[in-house]
Amino acid sequence: MKDFYNWAHEVSVDSSFPVAKSDKEIAEFATSGENIIRIVSGNIFRTLGGSENRKHVPTREATMCEIDLGAVQFNNKKFLFASHCSLRQHHFSTKGVLVMNSQFYKNRRVAIRGHPSDGKLDVISSELNFRQYMLASKLSESGSHMPHPDIDIKSTGQHSFSFQRDMRIYTDGQLIGRGDAVDISLLSKAIKVII
Structure with a gap:
């Protein structure tokens, strides 16, 4: 078994x-109690270096990673998330909060330092107007970012929001x-994934 910085291993x-x-x-698998799963798609898969464009062919050797998950709690209910949690007033809104556990949100790279094994969540708060949002959205598709006073980014293990x-x-x-x-919190090394 080969060790990659203590968070990933080569396994059979x-x-x-x-x-x-x-x-x-x-x-869903983590909620149901699974400890080890294979992943073949999604933002976590992309962040960990997986390629969705190639045909998935099962192999005998693969990379296993221990990843963190996020937990969101409200109204006495708790839910897990793998990639992101979004808090916004309307279905489409330029203002709100995006809590990231990966780099990607849809087709955009919004958390360039985001990694599902780094022990923290990236909290991105936005107060952009529509024009600013469209520009920031376009830039994030290419992975480019520009600082903006109406976007606040911080890394944390837990955070409480009151609206x-x-x-x-x-x-x-x-x-x-x-x-x-x-309330948002991090569950460190919550599940092992095989890429």
């Missing part, structure tokens, strides 16, 4: 491990509820 695998085809499925009105809460792209008080 077989086909008995469950396969996650999305970030949402990674969180004046209910926000829509999404985990890995799925609406899970609404709340005005939201």
Whole structure:
């Protein structure tokens, strides 16, 4: 077994491990108690160097990584997320909070330092107007970034949010509820994934 900086290892695998085809499925497997899964798609897969363009061919050797997951708690409910959690007032909104555990959100690279094994979540708060949002969105597609006074980024293991009105809460792209008080935390080395 080869060690890559204590978070990834070269391992021999077989086909008995469950396969996650999305970030949402990674969180679902973790919630159901799975300890080791294969991943073949999604933002976590891309962040860890996986390529979705090539045909998935099972091999006997692969890379296993221990990754962190995020947890969001509101209204006495708790949900896990693998890649990201979004807090916004409307379905489409230029203002809100994006909590990242990977580099990618949809087709955009929004958290250039984001990594699912670094022991922290990147919290990106935005107060952009529509024009500024469109420009920032276009730049993030290419991985380019420009500092902006209406975008605040910080890395943390946990954070609490309090809003004046209910926000829509999404985990890995799925609406899970609404709340005005939201707690986000990191679950360190929560699951092992095979790429």
